[in-house]
Structure formats: C-alpha cells, structure tokens
Amino acid sequence: MENLLIEVKNLEKTYLDGETQTRALSGVSFNIKEGEFVAVMGPSGSGKSTLLHILGFLDDYTKGTYYFDGKDASKYSQQEIARVRNKKMGFIFQAFNLLPRTTVLENVKLPLLYSGTKEFLWNKTAEEAIGQVGLSHRINHETSQLSGGEKQRVAIARALVNEPPVIFADEPTGNLDSKSGSQVMEIIEKLNNEGHTIILITHETYTAEYAQRIIKLKDGLIESDDQVTQRRRNALNSFNK
Amino acid sequence: MTFKNSFKTAIRGLQTNGSRSALTILGIVIGITAIILIMSLGQGAQDLILNQVKGLGSNTIIIEPGREPQGPSDFSSIFTDSLKDRELKALQMKSNVPGLLDITPVVVSNNNVSFENEVKTFNIVGCSELMAKITGVYPQEGDFYTQEQIQQIAQVAVIGFEVKDNLFGDSSALNKEIRIKNKIFKVIGILPQKGTVGLFNVDKAVFIPYTTAQKYLSGTNYYNEFIARAVDEKSVLYTVQDIKVTLRELHNISDPEKDDFHIVTQEDIAQRVGTVTSILTVFLAAIAAISLVVGGIGIMNIMLVSVTERTREIGLRKALGATDKNILTQFLLESVLLTSIGGLVGILLGSFFSFLSAIILTQVVGSNWVFTVSINAILLGLGVSAFVGLVFGLYPARSASRKSPMEALRYE
Incomplete structure (x- = not known):
C-alpha cells in the first residue's frame, strides 16, 4: 500500500472578523497518497483556498485533525513548520509572487537560502530547476522582462528547486492565456509523472482534468471526490496537443 | 541561513x-x-x-591676592591688596620657603604705548628679569633689564614682537624711546615671535621693571600677583604648603577658609x-x-x-x-x-x-x-x-x- 501523505479528518476553519464569524470549512475529511495528482475545485467562497493554506502550513485550522507525513500538524514547532515548507513543499501562486528587480536565477535560488544546502551547489541546483521548466535562456533576465507564462514557469522552478515531495498550486493558470496555461499544466503533469504529489486548486475544468482525482468543494463541504478516468485524461491530452 | x-x-x-x-x-x-x-x-x-x-613650566607657582573665586560673582575678592613688599621679602627668605628657587612680583596694566605718531594699547607687565626664565622667552635683540635697573626704578622696556612690529615696522627699535603714560622708556630688548606662553600673549606685551610700573603706572604699593618657581617639579607640593604657612603667619590667619590669597599651579590650571x-x-x-x-x-x-x-x-x-x-x-x-x-x-x-x-x-x-x-x-x-x-x-x-x-x- 502506498504511503499516506496527507490525512484530514473533520477539518473546520472559522474566521473571526470582529463580531461576525465566517465559516470557511465546515468539516472535510480525505486522504492523499504520495504521488497523487489531486485537483480541488469549487466556486469562489467554497473554501478551496483556505484548505490549501491549511495543508501548506500557511494558516491554522479551528477544529479537526490534519496529519502531514504521519505527524499531527498541531505538533509541529515553528522551526519544523519552516523546515517542512522549505524541504517538503513547493508553492505555486496565481500571482507568481516573484521578487521584483531580481533575476530568474536569484528568484529560483531563494528557497536554497533557507535550506542548509551548501552555497557552492546553489547555482548548479537552481540552473537545473530552470532547465526543467525550459527557461535556461532567460536565466539572467529580471522577472519583469518575462511574459506571464514564463513568470509562472520561474515560480515552478522555484517550487521544485529543493525537490519537495508535494507541490501546491493555487490557481496557477488563473492569470495566464490558455496557451501558456496549458504549457504550465504540462510541466506540472510532468512533475507528477516524476513522482511529485500535486495538489492543485482551480475553478477551471480543463485545468482540473490534468489531475487523477477531483475533489469538489461547496460551502465548506466536500460535494464530490472522484477519480478521473484514464480515458478522459488521454482524450483531454490529445485534444490539447 | x-x-x-x-x-x-x-x-x-x-x-x-x-x-x-x-x-x-x-x-x-x-x-x-x-x-x-x-x-x-x-x-x-x-x-x-x-x-x-605647559609653557609656564611644571614647577611654576602663581600666588594671587584674595581668596579663590568661588563663582562668577566672586571676582571682587581678586582685587585685594594683600600682596606687597613685605610678603615678597618673607617668601624670599630661604628659612621660610626652602623649596623656592626664585620669585617675581607682577604689576599688570593696559596702557597706550606710543612711538612718534604711532599709538596703540598693549599689556604692560611690570616684573623682574625672572619673567624671561619662566616664559623661556629671551630677547632676540638687546637684553632683559637687570636687578640693578629694577632697584634704580629704571625707565627701560623689553617689547614683544607685535609691539615692535606695530610701532616700528621694519626699522630698528633698539635704544629708541617709547612713551607709556607720558613717561619715556628706552627699548633695551626685543622678544622673538612666540605667541601665547603661559597665560598671556608675549607678542603683545611690554615688560618693564615692577618698581617702575608701581611708581609711574599703577601708583600703588601692592602687586597683582607673584610668580614663583620651585627648585624642581617634585618640590612644588611642599613649596606651595610652605608659601601658605608663611603668608598665613604673616597675616595672622588661623582659619584656611579666611585666606586672603590663593595659589595656582600649572597642574591646577591644566x-x-x-x-x-x-x-x-x-x-x-x-x-x-x-x-x-x-x-x-x-x-x-x-x-x-x-x-x-x-x-x-x-x-x-x-x-x-x-x-x-x-x-x-x-x-x-x-x-x-x-x-x-x-x-x-x-x-x-x-x-x-x-x-x-x-x-x-x-x-x-x-x-x-x-x-x-x-x-x-x-x-x-x-x-x-x-x-x-x-x-x-x-x-x-x-x-x-x-x-x-x-x-x-x-x-x-
């Protein structure tokens, strides 16, 4: 049996905004195995972003349990959380979140700064990651000179530079045209094929269908949790090509 | 990181x-x-x-009349007449102050000094020839006045560099006659340019015998201060003590708080x-x-x-x-x-x-x-x-x- 990477039981999240309580998650339960490619879908306000933030240790939860890599998330110290974010997770954001006035190489090197990797390996490691997303020719460009698709590919290189087992992608194609969107999704799919677990947040069906499994959220609850048939995926892939 | x-x-x-x-x-x-x-x-x-x-020399001791000023409003105490010939003679006696090498009274005034049509105000310092030894400034032309000239109340002057420059310009000043307060003084020595030595500017001073200064300029019988030298630096401390004892005895002072004089050493000033x-x-x-x-x-x-x-x-x-x-x-x-x-x-x-x-x-x-x-x-x-x-x-x-x-x- 494959290892469970993520185990979530009755997860709840309530935001307190002054006097009013907003419930973003009202008790969701699911497991994610190593190597899975899961898309989390749902309309805005369904709680999908909140879920991703909690899974990525970027936000805390109100109730329920969350085990990451076999350990209760509430038992992780601040130091360990920073380490998990650095070594075990990669993040891809809708808004890219690259450092302005900084080169592609420097941006991709950023996680290495906090990783304890020996400094003489930084450039080589970062260059390899940039090569994987096909941007070697842009390595010394400042990020402001890149197109949206290229920016997101830099963000992907940054997410995988520490070879984390799981990569979180929060609407990675949301700011892109469909052509660069598919390019980005193909890279993400390739990463999955290489063994990375992918957790993708999206509201676009065509992006979600790169995944093997789609979890649909509505009003803070899981509406459906389905495996995507191989046949549909193949058809989709050939359609995109 | x-x-x-x-x-x-x-x-x-x-x-x-x-x-x-x-x-x-x-x-x-x-x-x-x-x-x-x-x-x-x-x-x-x-x-x-x-x-x-430091130009004063580390063994220099200054004795001033009046008690030590206690604050800015206390300056009146300086202008007393507690230092006269009697005190000078008592201090000069080896039995009273054995550590004293030599001592000169000082009479200071500001006066117009003129030569022909040139007139300017300078510091007139009445003192003995000892002043040259204390300041270490000796005439580059001519000589300082002697002990005899002091006793004779001679009308002679040793002038600073700037005084010479102001009154005579480039021409020679030696043996010329200058007037101070309408008295004629013969210039017998001219000092080199030295600037401020000790606490006054030697260049702007005219030195005359203290006897002459008392008789013709101040018209008083007391001195503004005594400048003395101890035999060496080590003896300054006990010499100061001996001077105090001598002056207190002379003035019948039992309470040091009521001293009518005070003593300043180079170290004090520094x-x-x-x-x-x-x-x-x-x-x-x-x-x-x-x-x-x-x-x-x-x-x-x-x-x-x-x-x-x-x-x-x-x-x-x-x-x-x-x-x-x-x-x-x-x-x-x-x-x-x-x-x-x-x-x-x-x-x-x-x-x-x-x-x-x-x-x-x-x-x-x-x-x-x-x-x-x-x-x-x-x-x-x-x-x-x-x-x-x-x-x-x-x-x-x-x-x-x-x-x-x-x-x-x-x-x-």
Missing part, C-alpha cells in the same frame, strides 16, 4: 531602494558628522590651551582647562546627539514603510521556508547596515570638516591648532550609529517577522 547570507540579503534589500536608503541615513550622517567635528574641535582646543599652560573643555564638548555632543535620535526615528519610519511595502516578499520568504528569526535578522541587519553606513559617511565628513577647521583656526588663532580625530571618537561614532539602527530597527523588524505568511501573501 548563515550570517553571511543574511548580510548579502540585507545589502540586496537596501540596493533595490538605493535613493531612499541614501535619504534615510541623512539624519545619521549629520548627527555623526556633528559629533566627530565637535569632539575634534574640543580636543584641539584643549590641546592648544594645555600646551600654552585641570581646570581640561574640565571646562570636557564639559563643553560633552554638552555640545549631547546637542548633536539629538539629531541622531531624530535620524533614528526617520530610520524607524522608513523601515516600517519598507516592511509594509514588502509584506508580500515577507510572506513569500516564509512560504519558502524562512523562519521568523531569518526575517527578523534580515530587517534588523538592513537597519543596522543603513545606520552604520550613515555613521561611516559621518565620520569621513566630520574628519574632513575638522581638518578644514584646523586649517582655518590656525590662521585665525595664529597658533598651531592641531587636527585630531581620536580613535575613541571614531569608535563612538560607529558604535552609536549601529546602536541607533539596532534600537530603531527592532520594532519594524519584529513586526515583519510576526506577519502570518498567508495574510502577507494576500496583501495587495
């Missing part, structure tokens, strides 16, 4: 906001410049005055000068320090703006694995680096202005103003500026490190 990399990250952070960083440190630059300049000038002034005081200039320097430096506080608040302000502006960057760094400590270190280092650079620039500017001032002051004061910027001043400048960065950077850095990565990433 190693300290070296935190340092690099901080420098990169400052570089991306180059011109703003430069403007931010202006307050620190000005503050440190002012402190360095003030400390340098204070040190220069102190050195200058102390050197002049100490007083040192205290005064130190207090002045500290006082002025404290005023300059205000600008550092203002500069520090400016730094804090800008760092807070920078933290807010870079909220997303902070969130991102945290999402990529930066710990709170990494973020705190980065922003604290940026702030300390910023102020330290300001301090460094301030030290350079301050040293430059001190150097410039030394050149100008040498021209103005006419004596050798020595340019000094002490290691202490430099270390203080660097230390203070780094400290300002640390103190005023702490709050912004803490608020940066405490940002939640999720909220930070959402920040627009």
Whole structure:
C-alpha cells in the first residue's frame, strides 16, 4: 500500500472578523497518497483556498485533525513548520509572487537560502530547476522582462528547486492565456509523472482534468471526490496537443 | 541561513531602494558628522590651551591676592591688596620657603604705548628679569633689564614682537624711546615671535621693571600677583604648603577658609582647562546627539514603510521556508547596515570638516591648532550609529517577522 501523505479528518476553519464569524470549512475529511495528482475545485467562497493554506502550513485550522507525513500538524514547532515548507513543499501562486528587480536565477535560488544546502551547489541546483521548466535562456533576465507564462514557469522552478515531495498550486493558470496555461499544466503533469504529489486548486475544468482525482468543494463541504478516468485524461491530452 | 547570507540579503534589500536608503541615513550622517567635528574641535582646543599652560613650566607657582573665586560673582575678592613688599621679602627668605628657587612680583596694566605718531594699547607687565626664565622667552635683540635697573626704578622696556612690529615696522627699535603714560622708556630688548606662553600673549606685551610700573603706572604699593618657581617639579607640593604657612603667619590667619590669597599651579590650571573643555564638548555632543535620535526615528519610519511595502516578499520568504528569526535578522541587519553606513559617511565628513577647521583656526588663532580625530571618537561614532539602527530597527523588524505568511501573501 502506498504511503499516506496527507490525512484530514473533520477539518473546520472559522474566521473571526470582529463580531461576525465566517465559516470557511465546515468539516472535510480525505486522504492523499504520495504521488497523487489531486485537483480541488469549487466556486469562489467554497473554501478551496483556505484548505490549501491549511495543508501548506500557511494558516491554522479551528477544529479537526490534519496529519502531514504521519505527524499531527498541531505538533509541529515553528522551526519544523519552516523546515517542512522549505524541504517538503513547493508553492505555486496565481500571482507568481516573484521578487521584483531580481533575476530568474536569484528568484529560483531563494528557497536554497533557507535550506542548509551548501552555497557552492546553489547555482548548479537552481540552473537545473530552470532547465526543467525550459527557461535556461532567460536565466539572467529580471522577472519583469518575462511574459506571464514564463513568470509562472520561474515560480515552478522555484517550487521544485529543493525537490519537495508535494507541490501546491493555487490557481496557477488563473492569470495566464490558455496557451501558456496549458504549457504550465504540462510541466506540472510532468512533475507528477516524476513522482511529485500535486495538489492543485482551480475553478477551471480543463485545468482540473490534468489531475487523477477531483475533489469538489461547496460551502465548506466536500460535494464530490472522484477519480478521473484514464480515458478522459488521454482524450483531454490529445485534444490539447 | 548563515550570517553571511543574511548580510548579502540585507545589502540586496537596501540596493533595490538605493535613493531612499541614501535619504534615510541623512539624519545619521549629520548627527555623526556633528559629533566627530565637535569632539575634534574640543580636543584641539584643549590641546592648544594645555600646551600654552605647559609653557609656564611644571614647577611654576602663581600666588594671587584674595581668596579663590568661588563663582562668577566672586571676582571682587581678586582685587585685594594683600600682596606687597613685605610678603615678597618673607617668601624670599630661604628659612621660610626652602623649596623656592626664585620669585617675581607682577604689576599688570593696559596702557597706550606710543612711538612718534604711532599709538596703540598693549599689556604692560611690570616684573623682574625672572619673567624671561619662566616664559623661556629671551630677547632676540638687546637684553632683559637687570636687578640693578629694577632697584634704580629704571625707565627701560623689553617689547614683544607685535609691539615692535606695530610701532616700528621694519626699522630698528633698539635704544629708541617709547612713551607709556607720558613717561619715556628706552627699548633695551626685543622678544622673538612666540605667541601665547603661559597665560598671556608675549607678542603683545611690554615688560618693564615692577618698581617702575608701581611708581609711574599703577601708583600703588601692592602687586597683582607673584610668580614663583620651585627648585624642581617634585618640590612644588611642599613649596606651595610652605608659601601658605608663611603668608598665613604673616597675616595672622588661623582659619584656611579666611585666606586672603590663593595659589595656582600649572597642574591646577591644566585641570581646570581640561574640565571646562570636557564639559563643553560633552554638552555640545549631547546637542548633536539629538539629531541622531531624530535620524533614528526617520530610520524607524522608513523601515516600517519598507516592511509594509514588502509584506508580500515577507510572506513569500516564509512560504519558502524562512523562519521568523531569518526575517527578523534580515530587517534588523538592513537597519543596522543603513545606520552604520550613515555613521561611516559621518565620520569621513566630520574628519574632513575638522581638518578644514584646523586649517582655518590656525590662521585665525595664529597658533598651531592641531587636527585630531581620536580613535575613541571614531569608535563612538560607529558604535552609536549601529546602536541607533539596532534600537530603531527592532520594532519594524519584529513586526515583519510576526506577519502570518498567508495574510502577507494576500496583501495587495
């Protein structure tokens, strides 16, 4: 049996905004195995972003349990959380979140700064990651000179530079045209094929269908949790090509 | 993350906001410049005055009439007539003050000195030939007057360099007759240019026998002060004691509080000068320090703006694995680096202005103003500026490190 990477039981999240309580998650339960490619879908306000933030240790939860890599998330110290974010997770954001006035190489090197990797390996490691997303020719460009698709590919290189087992992608194609969107999704799919677990947040069906499994959220609850048939995926892939 | 990399990250952070960083440190630059300049000038002034005081010689003892002034309003006590011939004779007796090498009474006045049509006011110092030994200034032309001339109440004068220059210009002054208070004095000696030696400017003085000064100029029978020399430096202390005992006995004083004279040694003067200039320097430096506080608040302000502006960057760094400590270190280092650079620039500017001032002051004061910027001043400048960065950077850095990565990433 494959290892469970993520185990979530009755997860709840309530935001307190002054006097009013907003419930973003009202008790969701699911497991994610190593190597899975899961898309989390749902309309805005369904709680999908909140879920991703909690899974990525970027936000805390109100109730329920969350085990990451076999350990209760509430038992992780601040130091360990920073380490998990650095070594075990990669993040891809809708808004890219690259450092302005900084080169592609420097941006991709950023996680290495906090990783304890020996400094003489930084450039080589970062260059390899940039090569994987096909941007070697842009390595010394400042990020402001890149197109949206290229920016997101830099963000992907940054997410995988520490070879984390799981990569979180929060609407990675949301700011892109469909052509660069598919390019980005193909890279993400390739990463999955290489063994990375992918957790993708999206509201676009065509992006979600790169995944093997789609979890649909509505009003803070899981509406459906389905495996995507191989046949549909193949058809989709050939359609995109 | 190693300290070296935190340092690099901080420098990169400052570089991306180059011109703003430069403007931010202006307050620190000005503050440190002012402190360095003030400390340098204070040190220069102190050195200058102390050197002049040292010109008196370390075994010199000055006996002044009246008790020691207790404050600015107490100056009336100086103008007493407690030092006369009787006191001079008593002090000259070896049995009274064995450690005394020699002693001269001094009668000082300001008077017009004229030669032909040239008239100018100078210090007229009535004293004995001992004055030459005490100041170490001997005539470059002619001679000082002798003991006999003093006894004869001779109308002779030894004139300072500037006096000669003012009254005679380039022509010879020796054996010419000058007038002081309508009395004719023969110039028998001309002193070389020496500036201030001890506590008065030798160049602007006319020396005449004290007997002559009393008879023709002051018309009094008392002296303004006695200047004496102990046989050597070691005997100054007990010689001062012997002088006190002798004068108290002579004046029937049992309570030292009621002394009608006081004694000043070179060491006393040096100490007083040192205290005064130190207090002045500290006082002025404290005023300059205000600008550092203002500069520090400016730094804090800008760092807070920078933290807010870079909220997303902070969130991102945290999402990529930066710990709170990494973020705190980065922003604290940026702030300390910023102020330290300001301090460094301030030290350079301050040293430059001190150097410039030394050149100008040498021209103005006419004596050798020595340019000094002490290691202490430099270390203080660097230390203070780094400290300002640390103190005023702490709050912004803490608020940066405490940002939640999720909220930070959402920040627009």
